[in-house]
Amino acid sequence: ELFPWGRLGRIAAGIARDGGGFTYELPPGARSLRRQLARRSVEWGCALSPDDFVVTCGAMEAVQLSLLAVARQGDAVAIESPAYFGSLQLIEALGLKAVEIPSGPRDGMELDALERVLKTRRIAAVLVVTNFSNPLGCLMPDANKERLVAMLAAREVPLIEDDLYGDLYFGPSRPRAAKCFDQRGLVLHCGSFSKTLAPGWRIGWVAAGRFRERVSLLKFAQTIATASLQQLAMAEFLAGGHYERHLRSLRKSVAATMRSLGDCVAAHFPAGTRATRPEGGGVMWVELPAGISALRLHDRALEAGIAIAPGPIFSARQGYENCIRLSSGVVWSPRIEAAVATLGRIAAELPDRRMPAGRRAITGS
Amino acid sequence: ELFPWGRLGRIAAGIARDGGGFTYELPPGARSLRRQLARRSVEWGCALSPDDFVVTCGAMEAVQLSLLAVARQGDAVAIESPAYFGSLQLIEALGLKAVEIPSGPRDGMELDALERVLKTRRIAAVLVVTNFSNPLGCLMPDANKERLVAMLAAREVPLIEDDLYGDLYFGPSRPRAAKCFDQRGLVLHCGSFSKTLAPGWRIGWVAAGRFRERVSLLKFAQTIATASLQQLAMAEFLAGGHYERHLRSLRKSVAATMRSLGDCVAAHFPAGTRATRPEGGGVMWVELPAGISALRLHDRALEAGIAIAPGPIFSARQGYENCIRLSSGVVWSPRIEAAVATLGRIAAELPDRRMPAGRRAITGS
Structure with missing residues (x-):
């Protein structure tokens, strides 16, 4: 059995049978799940607190909320090229403009190219899949992540980091999140369990730094909350250590x-x-x-x-x-x-x- | 027991235990649920087909997707006054402008006032809670619904109908949806089970008329999909006739x-x-x-x-x-x-x- 859906299903079934998951787990989301996300953030090279997280309907909603929180209509958002088509669609749907930055198949976004763009025009945010980007599969080296975060911090430009593939590393250890270099609260770290565990469960998060309150408000205004049953069941699954074994x-x-x-x-x-x-x-x-x-x-x-x-x-x-x-x-x-x-x-x-x-x-x- | 969470929980538990609900039910959503929604639409005075629906994370996401589908940044959206604060927040978050139309505690939005506004400025969409609005609790009479739909159709202005309270009528029969007067595909009918059954399940819908494809695309771009387990379980619950008994x-x-x-x-x-x-x-x-x-x-x-x-x-x-x-x-x-x-x-x-x-x-x- 490649995915531990048996165990996950039994956990969810137990909660549902006992009447759990029927009321709202309002933003920022179930505390039990945010506590587990904080624990996991150590794997990413961060040490986030449960209060840093807002639970979302997958990483895609995390990115959507992040974009809406930091950019206004007509704003330019820098993104890798080639980039996930869904992100390009989303940027357009929100009335934003995608500025495509050349990206190499090994190291990802070319930071010199990004820097040139930052010097010539106003960029409201940078959206990057830092670890094993889609479609290139590239991995931004730690040194580049650090440089990227510093480069943006110097200009007060938020970085939306989509880290949805980070747990799927083939090497000896998980690549770090750019978020771990964030000293100014300008990095919004987005992720989910959709690529590794249960796509249909729609559980993701954003650790939104200084934008946390606004993201939380927007989450409420847009979808009220993420489905409760999956929030509670995922928290229980993570607390049992099953996720690490599965990964x-x-x-x-x-x-x-x-x-x-x-x-x-x-x-x-x-x-x-x-x-x-x-x-x-x-x-x-x-x-x-x-x-x-x-x-x-x-x-x-x-x-x-x-x-x-x-x-x-x-x-x-x-x-x-x-x-x-x-x-x-x-x-x-x-x-x-x-x-x-x-x-x-x-x-x-x-x-x-x-x-x-x-x-x-x-x-x- | 006021809410049949026992039965609902057992249905969800059965599906989860059997490995259901872990993969995506992509937009427009699970066919089994859309078939039940089509059946229910007869109660609203409509006769919609399963293909008319897009399943959403509650009525709030339905409204959010509808707004994004029909309005562009800077556009004006007419809404009742007083209006649900969440809708006002949402309109602002999307870069739209709320134009508040006086609404009476009995009949809801004053259509003469709306018509005067329509004559003087461009309105991209009208957002109305037709049945038992929040906060007024007002009920728009059928004649007004018909007039509203006709007034907007004549100007090609979409009507976003938020019908989240319609099933909670105290009289002998359910008030109709404005959607039932829609001959041009300009009414986007939004609803959910959050007020009557299971708020934490986050199951809603929009029957988006001519905007169905765009809403479906936006749904994918923003949250990929609605949680599968609840879609499948709700379909089974509805098919069993339990919802009518509960209501x-x-x-x-x-x-x-x-x-x-x-x-x-x-x-x-x-x-x-x-x-x-x-x-x-x-x-x-x-x-x-x-x-x-x-x-x-x-x-x-x-x-x-x-x-x-x-x-x-x-x-x-x-x-x-x-x-x-x-x-x-x-x-x-x-x-x-x-x-x-x-x-x-x-x-x-x-x-x-x-x-x-x-x-x-x-x-x-």
Whole structure:
């Protein structure tokens, strides 16, 4: 059993049968859960108190509340490029402008590029997935996190840190959160249990620093509260030490799957393909030889029953036309291996759009 | 047992024990629940299909998503006055402007006043609690609902209908939703089970008409999904017919409590006090004699351990200085009766601010 839903379900069932979880656990959220989050924050290199947290409907609401707390309509928010399409949609939905900062597949957001932007225009906030970003799978080094926090503190710019993948590290220890370098209360640390334990439970948090009161008010104004049963059950599950045990086996499994995925891409994709080898998380960024259209690959793959995310959806600007994001499941299987091989074959067969039309007609399949 | 939490808890426990509710039920939400909502919509005078609904984290998120779907930053949103303070906060948080339309304690929003506003300025949306509004407890008559929908349809202005109290009617039948007069898909009908069954479960909906796709996208961008376990359990509870049975007894109990509350206010509050006698819902609006400060009454009452909501919080403008909102619980008790009597005594003893200082010093307690 890869996810301890049996135990989690029994805990929730016990609480529900005893009449728990039916009344509000108003913002900032159930104290029992915030106490456990504070305990966990030591893992992130922080030592937060239960009072630092606001419980949310997953990390996505945490980011939404953070954006609303620190930015006003029309404001610019700096974000990685490529960036999670959901975050780009959210920024637009809130009437904000995404300023995309180039990000490398190894170290994440390029801080020199960010600094140049900060010098030339007003940025209301920076939104970064610090650990194993989606779609790049990149990990911002500790030194960069420290520099980023300092760079923003000097300008009083809030940092919204989306740390939803941090617990899915493959190395010996969890990467730190940028939050641990925060001396000014300017970092809003967002996270959830959706990627590691129970997506449908919708339990996340934001440790919002000096914006905690405003986030708490906004949470009330927007959704009143997060579902109580899951708050209480998650607190009990964490208090029992079950989460740490689960993470140890989950990480092993995901790491093995990601290795297999990387090997499979290397074996079956056309020459010239470059793929990231992330040290955590569950996504891989694949750059196909220039001229191969990710959107066409996406369409052809769908016809074969294979879902991939084409590069262009990870930017509001043009770009990433020849890139795709692959997601690993938790367990590798012959079926997945066959699908990746098929994907590589389709990619190899796609006409190169850079070729003139006549040439393509001759060489096309 | 006033709330069937035993049965609801057993249903949820069964689902959780069997491993249900751990994965996403993505927007528009669990089909089983949307099918039950469609069935219930007949009660509202509508005949909606499962495809009309988007499941939300309570009615508040439904309203939040509706506002974001139909209005842009800086837009004006017409709302009742007095209005629920949470809605006023939400409108402000989203960068919108509340335009407060006078509303009467019997019929709700004054449609002539709304029409004058519609003629003079652009209104992006109208937000109304059609049935047993908070804080007035007023009920918009069917004829007014029909006129309101037609008036807005003629101008292509969306109506966000917050119907969170509609099931709590004291009369022979449920008041209709304005949504049932909607021929153009311009009415976004919002509701929840928070006031009648399980506030901590955070299950609501919006039947968003022509804005359904956009609401669904925004829901995904903001909170990804509503907690799955409650969606599935609520669907099972509704399918079993338990909700209708529960509502019958709940309405009787709340109606009796509201009658007792009204009688108690009449008996103990100072002469010149006027209180509403709502035909549903759970709140009562009390207008004290002019000159008695609701804010001071609030402070003094808190000292005595009694919580009331002072009138001024129900408007972003000045006003309602001598008004308060009382909330009924479900069951009347000697303890509550004593608290209301104490409140009336405190109100009677408060100095009248209109009197000159000297006079007040003489007559003050």
